[in-house]
Amino acid sequence: MLGILKSMGMTARACFRKPVTIEYPTVHREIPNRDRAFPILIWDEEHDEPFCTGCHACERACPVECMTVVMQDNPKFAAGESKRRKIIDEFWIDYGRCMRCNICVEVCNFEAIGMNNTWAGHELSRYDRGDLVMDLDMLLSQSKKKMVDPGLRA
């Protein structure tokens, strides 16, 4: 009896506390800078090209084999505009398979890949899982538009 009253007292007290939930799709919680969504590639503003040289390090280290990298000779290197001999040609990441372990970021020697730390990196639901395979343009677009300051590095 007393315990039941205690329970009911507890719930009555809680009634006057502030609700802790938020209206999610319209209100977004602030996410920390380190937040790890999905990997994206980073754009080198200075040379106007991606940092990525297509060295396959991340592809090899990926535990789930979600990446496909194709390397090419850098045309800008031939023109003398860049110091990168090789540059990324094609890059696919299957977001449907990626397990966001940050290993690709850790093994990258050029800081060319980073984890998206914006809400755009989380709200990625698609109607077709094929749409979750991101190509080079999509991977670079956020960094190009300076929408993201990639968070976590190691």
Add this chain to the structure above:
Amino acid sequence: MTVLGAPLVNLNQHWLTTLLGIVALTLVMTLAVMFATYYERKVIARIQQRLGPMRTGAYGIMQPMADTLKLVAKEDLRPATADPVAFELAVFAIFIPAFLALIAIPYTQDWIVSPLPLSLLYLLAVSGLSFIGFLMAGWGSDSKYALLGGMRAAAQLISYEIPLILAAIGIVMITRSVDLSAIVIFQHKVPLIVWQPLGFLIFLTASIAELERQPFDIPTGESEVAGGVFIEYSGIRWSMFQLTSYVNMYVFSLLGALVFLGGWEWPFGRDVGWGYQLLLTLAKMSIFIVFYLWVRASLPRLRVDQLMSYAWKVLIPFALVQIFLNGLVLVYDLPDVALLITSGAGAAALVYFIYRSVRVKPRRPLEMVANSVAARSVV
């Protein structure tokens, strides 16, 4: 004790008026139930520190509309192996009695669809019908969960019907009337809760059980029988079950408000106009509703055997004690205050008995081992 006569306040007893009353009542009740679902979700959300529905309309006020639309538009399924007659009719077997109960309730002095001289008896009788519907639904669904739920519902509803009726008999003994209007008018000076605290406690617990709400929601227990009798129902049929359960909540809240809290009569008397009377009735009804919601959000569910023993070993004996005490007072023509004393003592005894019997038995507390383990010389 004086017995107040029952000046029945009739509408013009024309069948058309009655029919209009019934239609209006059904519509109003449907809206009221929609509001109740919204209200319940909001209240429980606040208790749980959530926001509750917020997205349809301002503060989610249109949420019940959206729910209704969704439920009505949903595909109505019937399992292939279900018994079609029992499955389909079960809905009505539960739905109709709940609405039938509404016509005998005096909302104000004049607002009553069908004034019956036996309205209290009628109300209890009608509300006791619904267990047939639960059995039909449980049997007709051809699902083991539904069958279990139906059996539990039947056992529970019948068991708790008895203390409910016995508590009502105590009231009837004092007021010497089974007409609700008369009972309300009897409480002109003092609401019956004062004279019958024990009966009130019994009524309150038994009504929660009749409503199958926590902690007595055993027939529909989500975590055990996964919805019980409703497991195979969907769409409009399921929503009718829900509608019924909320209508029942209103019925019992109104009944409690009228019988124990003085309804529209106490404390302002009969002459304040129907607006105030209605407001008064609704205010008293909402006390019960808030209590039901609050209990729902606070308490876990009893087990079947505990539920049954609570009805048969606690509530029914105490209800009989109440009747006996009332009989003593009436036979020896003791003053009214004797009712309060005896029933109050009975209520105290009930509370003490429950306290004693359900008290968490003192057990050896956990032993806190700080160091003995390390002393076991682990390599």
Add this chain to the structure above:
Amino acid sequence: MAEGEEQQAAPAPGAADGAPGSPPPPEPSAAASGTTPAKPAAAKPPRPAREAEPKEAPRVAPPPGSINETLAAAVPGVAMRAYMVPAMAGESVAVEVAPADVPAVMTAARDDPRLALTYLRCLSGVDWQDEGLEVVYHLASLDTGNQLTLKTRVSYDDPVVPSIASIFPAADWHEREARDMFGIVFEGHPNLVPILLPDDMTDHFPLRKDNPLQEIDEWQGENLREGAGEGDE
């Protein structure tokens, strides 16, 4: 690392019944050159020669007074091979017995008050390919702190081990799992049906080494372009 290897190396000469070929000759030398100040000649840090890396765990004899002696005393007449593996050093002694002796040893280990190994921690199967299948029992005592690793080997052709589910009820599901994954038949088990695998999957043992992982069918690159939208309606 260097320190640890020296520690390993120290008891190695005393290894009485370690596995053949277990003496680790490359490691002391690697450790020694690692600890000595850099020689000018060996400008490159001396890599521990990969080829020379031992393929078998170095086994050392358990120190005298270890639990295996008690065990041997408790079940006389059972052939046992006791050893320790460096990483397990100081914790648990491994004892290898023949499959037929497992129930007797287990019963003794549980009931002998000196051992009191009442708690079966874990039961794992290991596929050693050419050397057959191994069942590893990890036992512990909650009273004395004793630890024991019991091992038994069976061949691929006749993977039968007597069940210990009647001795340790805890082994029930573990044995079913080992049957699922390795096809080890636990004789006398009350209910040896697949537990993690589908009920009809009784002829295919996923964790055996002859079951390589299936190639991942990639949803990217060229594959995606060719197969895009295929099978999607």
Add this chain to the structure above:
Amino acid sequence: MVVEQDAPEIVDIPINMGPQHPSTHGVFRMVLVVSGEQVLDVTPHIGYMHRGGEKLMETMDFRQGIGYADRTEYLAQFSAELAYCLAVERLMEIEVPERAQYIRVILTELNRLSSHFMFMGAFGIDSGLFGTSFTYAFREREYIQDVFEEVSGDRLMYAYFRVGGLAWEVTDNFVERVHEVLKSSAQGIRDLDDLLTRNEIFAARCQNIGAFTAQQAIANGLSGPLLRASGVPWDLRKDEPYSVYDRFRFEVPVGHYGDVYDRYLVRLEEMRQSIKIIEQALEQLPPEGPIVPEKMPRRLRTPPGEVYAKVEAPRGEWGVYLVSKGGDKPYRLKMRSPSFCNLSALREMTIGQYLADAVMILGSMDIVLCCVDR
């Protein structure tokens, strides 16, 4: 008149509970044979979530495997990561720096808190509460996850421990944040305590059901709170201290009855003890220092050997039996998951109880189906 031939035959009904049932905590199925409300027999069916994690981890090197350890035990991810890292570290004989050890302990204990909160919430629902305990528990759980997210970047699959230490430094305000969270967690524990512990209905539902004696618990290989509730003071943090657990003063709660109520109480008390441990660890945490050993090999290659590393996860003993033949991948990796071992005692506990109690007993085991099926 005797109507024997017309007497209905009374049959025991087999009830299929799961794989989709509100209270099986995942895709778990049990077939209960009931006579009325009494359970006569139980047959648990597991394996719906079996993903071959052990096989997959055989193909992954020691860094890649950590992500899979997370996914195996998704309520006590840090414990699973820690066991995996401990196994590899023992095999490679890596000494983990102090600071990393302390941070590991802090995070693992916070993880225990969040896991037990999950238990409290779900258990309340099993007992029939309309989600109130769940929201209170999840409120605190979310606060704890906020810290995990700030540190590791993810709310659920942290992949933060590495062989040898940690993947990266914690945030600058880590200590203050943990203190804040501890404060709110203490509040959450009080709330749940008020809501449930003394509640007579809850006690009546929990007491004296699913009781196991110490002998039964040991024989059935139970571990963690279930074993301790049965009266066996066995906690790996005390008995076989790993990491830096031997430096903290805390107590191990031990029950006497071994029933569901004791399991609940043990978990509640463990949460308080966890707070104590974290507070001590925060005090002792070296403010500076490396988080990976200085002489860390670039490629993680283990010598051949085998090791059985175990940690006290919130659900019990999480063991990793790692067999290596040398190289950068395990040759065989067996995960001794506490949920699996505890669940195997379900049958013995449930038979003879009521149907509603079967749900409570299953709830009191606090299983994680991913961890059962691996």
